[in-house]
Amino acid sequence: MRVRRAGAALLLAVPLIGATPLAALDVAVENMRSAKGLIRICLTADPDNFPNCVDDRDxxxxxxxxxxxxxxxxxxxxxxxxxxxxHDENGNAKLDTFMGIPKEGFGFSRNPPIRFGPPRFTAARFRIDSDAESQQIRMRYML
Structure with missing residues (x-):
């Protein structure tokens, strides 16, 4: 009886084979124009739903x-x-624009250059492959 319990305890102590290792991410936002409003952050692994994350259930x-x-x-x-x-300064849950130009601040992981429109997923993509990663995102304001 003791041998069975010891064997069961040993099995529980062994990590599950094939279990997905989990990690953590710290995001720091810098260059904020003011402390008014809210910061809205979207983290996605889906290139098709970047940067909006609208249809990305994950x-x-x-x-x-x-x-x-x-x-x-x-x-x-x-x-x-x-x-x-x-940086949703007026708290209306969206990025306000004037003639297509953002009136509120925005930023992306890896701080890619901004040309016409938001960067592609590949420009902002980073890999989490250790227990803890970090990203420093610099906010940009056009108006």
């Missing part, structure tokens, strides 16, 4: 006060991701 979205410049994501499967951030 995307992780968070809203934090604009005065808070850091956010922690835990229990993420390892892989490729991209982050999009907007």
């Amino acid at each position: 995307a992780v979205t968070r809203t934090i006060p604009a005065g808070q410049h850091a956010l922690h994501f835990g229990a993420l499967p390892r892989g490729d991701y991209a982050v999009a951030v907007i």
Whole structure:
């Protein structure tokens, strides 16, 4: 009887083969124009839903006060991701524009150059392949 219990305890102590290792991501937002409003952050692994994350059921979205410049994501499967951030200064849950030009701040992981429109997923993509990763996102304001 003791041998069976010891064997069962040993099996429970062995990590599951094939279990997906999980990781954490710390995102720091810098260059904020003000502490007014909210910061809206979208973390996605789906290139087709970047940067909006609208139809991505696996995307992780968070809203934090604009005065808070850091956010922690835990229990993420390892892989490729991209982050999009907007500074929603008036709190209306969208990036306001004037003639297609953003009136509020925005930023992306890896801080890719901005040309006409948002960068592609590949330009903002980074890999989470260790227990903890970090991204520093520089906010940009056009108007």
